Amino acid sequence: MPAHTSVDDRRRPPVPVVRAALMLRVSTRAQATAYGLDAQEEAGRAYVSNRPGWTLPPDLIFRDEGVPGTVVDRPGMRELEEAARRGRVDAIVVHNFDRIGRTGEAFWTWIWAMEDLGVVFVSVTQDIDTSTPLGRQQLQSHAMTAEAEWNLVRDRTQAGRRQKALAGGWPCGPAPWGYAIEGRDRRRSVLVVDDGEVSVVLKAVSLIVDEGRSISAAVGELNHLGLLTRSGRPWTVANLHRRLTSQSLLKGEVIFRNPVGTGTNRTKLAMAGLPLHGDSVTIPVPRIISAERARALSDAMEKNGHRAHAAAAVYPLSGRIVGRCGHHYVGAYRNSDDTRYYRCGGGNNGKGRRTGCRDPYLTALDVEESVRAEIVTFLADSEHVEKSAAALIKPFPGDIGKQRERVAGFESALQEKERAVAHAAADLARRPYLDPTVMEAAMRQLKEDVRTASMLLTKGREILARQMEREADAARVMELIATARAGTRELSETEWGDVVALLNVRVRPLGEVRKRSGVKCKVTDWHDRTGILVPDEVLVARWPAVEALMRSFFPRPQFARGAVCIRTQLNGILHRLRTGGLWDELPERYGSWQLVKDRQNTWFKKGFWPVLVGHLNSAGGGTRVRKEAQVPPLDITWHS
Template sequence: MDYLRVSTEDQAKGYGITCAGKKTGRYIGVKGWEHVGTFTDVGVSGALESHERPDLRRLMEEARKVPRSFDIVVVNEGRVIGRTGRAFWRWVWELQEIGIFVAVVKRDYDNSTPEGESKMRKDADYAEDERNSIRERTQGGIQEKAEEGGYVGGKVPFGYRVVGRGRTGKSRLVLDECCGGGDCEAKHEACALRRGRSLFVALQHWGRAAATLNAEGYARRDGRPWCGQSLRQQVLSPIVMEARQVFRGSRGVKRDRDGRPLNGDPVVIPLPAVFAPAEAEELLRTVGRRPDRTVLTGHVYSLSGRIVSPCGRRYVGGGRIRRGRAVYRCQGRGEPYAGVPACSCPCLAAEPIEQQTWRRLTTFLSDADRLRHVTGDRTTVWGSGQVDFEGRRADLDRKIGIQTQALAVALGVAAKQVVARGLCLAEAEKAVERLIAPVQDELDVLLEAKEALTALEAESAAVQGRAALLVEVAAMAQRTLGHLPLEGQKEFMAAIDAKVTLVEPPQRGRSGQPCAMAAWFSERRLGVPLLTDEGWAKVEPMITHRPRGVCPRLVMTGILYKLRTGVPWSSLPALFGRPATLQTYAVRWRASGFWKNAMRVLATAESTPLPAAFEPATRIECSIVPEDLLATQQNTSPRKPALAGYGTGEAFKFRMGSDTGLA
């Protein structure tokens, strides 16, 4: 089996991946091995671990099968294995434990012998050193460009464009405006921002300003028309308002333990101003004069902003509607941009979807075995003792002891040779260092390998500790989650960053309300009677109003059919007549008392239970950090784990399908 990897798509398009495949294929043929398959990761960084590289993950799954289809993995170079110690050794050691070795074409070795392991340790050190060197050069160049006020890459802010792109030291951000004389017919971005600002100041309404901007032919960068929200976002952007861009000042920048950016300090890059100072002040005053929105209170919407609608937007709590029922409304029901119809996503009754989501979450989190099962990809190897850390440490200690003795012998021999040559003290020291350098280098490699082993053993212990924390999470869920009020549920949803996606379009009803007739039966705990000839003979004399063109028995049969099946009014079979007619009679009969009397007469008739309440098909996703979650429920600060290392405080991501199973 051979494994090929390149870190960029450009290398894959060139000769890199093809050339590597030819080399590994020839190597397998020369060795007389049987080539059973190839796994290839294209555009995948060597700093990623095995479970984060798609094809390497499949290779490891194949290796764990019994019986195994291969006993050696061939790579072209050592850096293909990994660019960091963790990414390099974890999957190599796991394969070695189950009897599969790794061969490297470039230096013609494999790790089935001590000599091969020594060469592999040197390749691991070289791959990591090379990665660090490349990163330092790249980040240093970007930092220098930022300090000079140049364009450092990434998304170009709206209102600006890049000049001098591709020319070393010449690329800059300038205003995207007409720079030539005469009449310019193009609609430039900076001009759109200025016009949008003046329209908002005049109209004091972002939606009307966007509609006017669209009518004048201005569009967003992707060609779509403006809406009020997008216009507000671009005009009030900090980059536009402050005429500056902060490089390495965002939250996503990698930082050290003291909070300082790893690859350089933040740099403020001044930009040409879109608005004059007086125009910016006028805009801010106008924004400040607008009244705040009034927010409806009453129901606590625990899933507001967490339900993804079929149109791709989010459902938010929409206040209360008729009969005092709380609902969620899709944000897409507002105009996507001026003059265009809104989406048709129906409202969702709040209580059913909140209860369904909370029930599925608490059931899932209360099952410790299930939690351990779904995190198995991250904890199986390092939390179950598959790697013999004690044996590997003893082997390394033995090799370090032998190498230390060899270094002492080499030092004595080198000292005698230097003394015999009669060199001065400075020259003698340099000569001794040169003579013992190969032995010292091998000892350094062994010591680094031991440090890496110690770190991975600590990580294994941390993983076992986190597995125990998952058991604590399950116990906490059993103990407390079933009794949380909506306010507590809302805080919990935020803590686990829950997202609920509607897999199928929800049933359409009147503003998300459940069927009033079904609610009437449910409140009285009645079944839906079958309307037989005998039953109709009892009910018919009670009907006082008989309009022409309407068959009362057919209307009642249609209403009972709707209750028995749970289908919407609009989906009733045509034989029952117009759905609006059936709805009208259902309301009229219920209000007049006829329905109550008719059901009392039919109480002894054969009946069927109401169908289960409709629950929309949903997929739930969440991200759980056990330490923080337990601390939140105990009203304490997040605990500091006893074992530091990789994985500590890491989030476990879960996805529950619509059948409450894991997707």
């Protein structure tokens, strides 16, 4: 028997089904592993369960662990955006709206991005639902209040730091090398010389100035003596160079909010290039070395050629080659023969004894050419290119077309509200008999509406500018890939570096290459560059003609300085060029390999080698020179 349904039940509209998603975020890892995320999830689940018709699929719970609220591009939000684009989300539940973002840019970027997809936000603790006009108005008020509070805290913090710096105190951050912070937990904290680190500083300076060592040699000596970095890790050339060129060491001062600083923690600058949160402050610190000693250090570092190392700073595969020991290769430079190469970090600075790293040095030119060839082959596949481009070019959240419409709407709304304020002011001026309290309240509300509209327009323009910037970047990516693919022009080193980064290239050497002296064989390179064949072995019957050629070229006879004749040495040279072996692998029948090598280099230096090769090749025969691979087989992968 069917269940009885009343007339009222049949007339009542069905409860709409709302597919909810939870967005959870905490700013620190400590919160993520403690109670923060779990508490948010529990409250969000309870909220959804108490809303009729609402559902929460298990795979629609997104987490951003340890991500500050000032960051826009967050992994969890990106995944949530993708789910919304697939039409799987109707409403996003947050514990509090500051979980979306603590700054206007982070907050409104995601509010509007989801609004473009028809998705609304609800807050568990604030009882705000953006699907209603009242909820949107409450949201605007909350956003303005939250950003004002965040700016106030930031400004107070920055002002306090500057005041501390002006007083000669240490405002924030770790102490420079050779110093320690005294009174860290008190209001007055200052930098003092750290006796433990000073011994390392002075030893490093002595190695450079007094012993005339290069920075690379100084690094090796410091690590050998166990005089390691503050963190207890071995020194690297780049790390020691940064420490030895610091203003605290060379000038006895530190610049707080230095506008020319570098690195991820550099001072934020305004449009004019000045520090965003206040003027720079120079903080004097106790000198570790005298001004005269500092000048001698600077002169010695410039003299030992470290700047030549920096001149070859284009290493597109640095950090992208993974050695068998698990460490990454980094770019390096050798002054002696002007060569760029890559070396495994697992073997640098004496770490090989601990890591067991035996990964070979890789000549930069050779490994980069191998990677470029693979990339060109990859780019020839249209389907792969399209997939890679789609994965690489992540647009700034939101629809740029709808954002343009939104900004245009904000501009019109602001103009309308400004006209309303002007009209109301003129109207009230004609009615002096009205209650002043009522007049003041009316004008205050109108001006607040103008302020809100102005804030929304400002944020809308900022986000539109970011979207347009990302769109321009995407166009550049596609142009760069298209150029590399078509080969219409030669890409510069920097552009190839961009392609490598865009494709997220990863390289893993699969074998070994035999260790060479590092000095290129000029004869091998000459044959390879010119394409001139290496002659066949010189038989006894042809030797009289070769001897006659030698007499015509050299004023003095050529003599062998060993137990073998010149013809045998010549055949040893040709054998090595045909086989691509190392000099010390030359078979014993050719005599001392050192003497054979000297013979070859002398003939080439004096210009006889091309003459001799031309004579020998006139009879026909010959083979291509064999250059042994300078890099092992490589496993090259990329993002696809």
